[in-house]
Amino acid sequence: MAPINANDINDAKAFVPAKKALPEVDTEGSNGNGITSKGYSYETLLEIANFLLSRVSDKPHIGIICGSGMGSLAETISDAVKISYEDIPNFPVSTVEGHHGQLVFGKICGVPVVAMQGRFHYFEGYPLWKCCLPVRVMKLIGIKTLIVTNAAGGLNPNYKVGDIMIVKDHINMMGFSGNNPLHGPNDERFGPRFPPMSKAYNLEYRKIAKEIAKELNIDDIVREGVYTCLGGPNFETVAELNMLKMVGVDSVGMSTVHEVITARHCDLKVFALSLITNECVTSYDIIGEANHEEVLDVGRMRQDVLRQFVSRLVDRITQLDANNP
Ligand SMILES: O=P(O)(O)O[C@@H]1C[C@H](O)[C@@H](CO)O1
Numbered sequence: 001m002a003p004i005n006a007n008d009i010n011d012a013k014a015f016v017p018a019k020k021a022l023p024e025v026d027t028e029g030s031n032g033n034g035i036t037s038k039g040y041s042y043e044t045l046l047e048i049a050n051f052l053l054s055r056v057s058d059k060p061h062i063g064i065i066c067g068s069g070m071g072s073l074a075e076t077i078s079d080a081v082k083i084s085y086e087d088i089p090n091f092p093v094s095t096v097e098g099h100h101g102q103l104v105f106g107k108i109c110g111v112p113v114v115a116m117q118g119r120f121h122y123f124e125g126y127p128l129w130k131c132c133l134p135v136r137v138m139k140l141i142g143i144k145t146l147i148v149t150n151a152a153g154g155l156n157p158n159y160k161v162g163d164i165m166i167v168k169d170h171i172n173m174m175g176f177s178g179n180n181p182l183h184g185p186n187d188e189r190f191g192p193r194f195p196p197m198s199k200a201y202n203l204e205y206r207k208i209a210k211e212i213a214k215e216l217n218i219d220d221i222v223r224e225g226v227y228t229c230l231g232g233p234n235f236e237t238v239a240e241l242n243m244l245k246m247v248g249v250d251s252v253g254m255s256t257v258h259e260v261i262t263a264r265h266c267d268l269k270v271f272a273l274s275l276i277t278n279e280c281v282t283s284y285d286i287i288g289e290a291n292h293e294e295v296l297d298v299g300r301m302r303q304d305v306l307r308q309f310v311s312r313l314v315d316r317i318t319q320l321d322a323n324n325p
């Protein structure tokens with residue numbers, strides 16, 4: 001029999017390896033006890049931050065992470081300066097469709113912002129600390145608030161495709177097995193060894209978001225609920241989803257939780273939302289299955305409303321924080 005090669009496999013897509021190798025260094029906690037783990041040192045992150053600051057004129061106040069299919073959020077940014085991840089020293093690269101792979105600096109409603117058009121996921125092969133490295137870099141370049149968006153499956157039976165869920169809390173499923181972005185030596189220059197997470201999602205921001213939903217006349221599609229992140233890349237089984245439903249999860253995705261933990265650790269204020277891109281399959285009788293194309297399509301369908309929502313949020317958060325420095 002003739003040997004098979006990769007091109008013989010039906011519909012095989014060429015494997016695209018990450019375009020650059022990333023230097024990983026051993027980092028040591030700031031207590032100097034000699035314990036090390038893989039990560040980037042504070043100084044390396046500072047170098048990345050300074051590299052970025054040398055290319056922009058304004059320090060951003062707010063960082064935005066665009067979820068799958070939601071990259072168009074960054075198109076509301078005026079005076080945009082775009083920096084490809086590939087051009088940033090020691091930065092990871094995006095490998096998922098629907099994640100452009102660049103930082104966009106500029107202004108929304110006159111407020112200096114930076115948006116990540118493309119995030120890093122655990123399933124891409126990045127450890128959690130590396131998925132969250134941009135959050136620390138954004139902290140170092142000056143942001144005070146992080147707005148996180150994600151595409152997620154709707155587990156709450158009242159949710160419909162296209163709904164926007166304000167995240168009020170999360171369940172860190174990956175953390176239950178000890179997989180946490182803060183694992184390893186703690187550098188106190190970022191934050192404390194044992195950061196609390198009981199107020200991770202800023203209450204005032206959530207109130208503002210609900211007011212904005214009313215102003216935009218979209219309060220019928222805006223919900224509030226609990227998000228969880230699983231490692232992916234496969235979508236969940238029926239049994240897994242039913243288990244998550246029992247423990248109070250409203251939306252399921254593959255990101256955000258570790259980013260929020262990293263952000264709260266370094267004292268950033270956080271707002272997060274899920275765009276419900278598909279109904280979770282919680283019964284064996286349901287014919288359809290989750291797929292990434294549908295996720296991206298719903299992102300496109302909701303892009304206008306999301307842009308308006310996030311723009312107003314940036315404006316109002318800035319006013320709120322100016323009054324409560
Ligand atoms: O980056 P997010 O969390 O928005 O992406 C979700 C999770 C998977 O990466 C992808 C599945 O379609 O969308």
Ligand code: HPA
Nearest residue numbers: 151152153252253254290
């Ligand atoms: O149903 C889902 N599960 C996990 N991640 C997702 N991202 C979009 N939809 C989903």
